[in-house]
Amino acid sequence: MLISALRRERLSPGAEVLDVGTGTGAVAIAAARHGAAHVIAIDTSAAAVLTTRLNALLSGYTRAVRASRGDLTEPVTGLRFDLVLANPPYVPSADIRLPRRGTARAWEAGIDGRAVIDRLCAKVPALLRPGGVLLAVHSALSGPVITVARLAEAGLDVTVTDRRFVPFGPVMRERAAWLEMRGLIERGQEKEELVVIRAERPY
């Protein structure tokens, strides 16, 4: 979904792209294929950084894609980008603390599923050049309305560009039931939907 949204963006020659929470590097490599001059791919997991480097090598994009280990946008403080891509962890957790290691870092996102998304909303606006765009994907269960409001408050022009029905897997189904039991969401609000949010810094 994020890759389809990325392909709709017109990248100028020399475009600088950031992929936050790169995982396997698939989105970062797609950005390089789409014409980005440079893509910085960040992940908190050392295994993800190594995987991204390997995948960039196998795809022939070692020059364009640079993978770094770090917390969100911390390795690129002070830089500016034409496009920032993010598919952050967004699964509501039973535990307020985020896992510090292991694969669960890819999905666990605090009680309301917003622990990582909220930090991204606070950091990303300052990284966008005028005309620069953030494309972020997350579950409808994790408050896309709040994401839209936070990014708009930061002065960005925000739209929801895509909504797609994506059936819950076992973890998401269990967490939606947990939220409903505690009255944190209404019955029927547990939409099995992913949304893509596009936020542009005006010139």
Ligand SMILES: C[S@@+](CC[C@H](N)C(=O)[O-])C[C@H]1O[C@@H](n2cnc3c(N)ncnc32)[C@H](O)[C@@H]1O
């Ligand atoms: C849902 S996965 C997305 C992977 C990939 N971008 C994709 O779309 O397939 C989220 C990724 O964010 C990473 N991550 C989680 N917390 C992070 C943080 N604080 N800083 C950087 N990366 C983080 C995880 O290690 C994981 O690789």
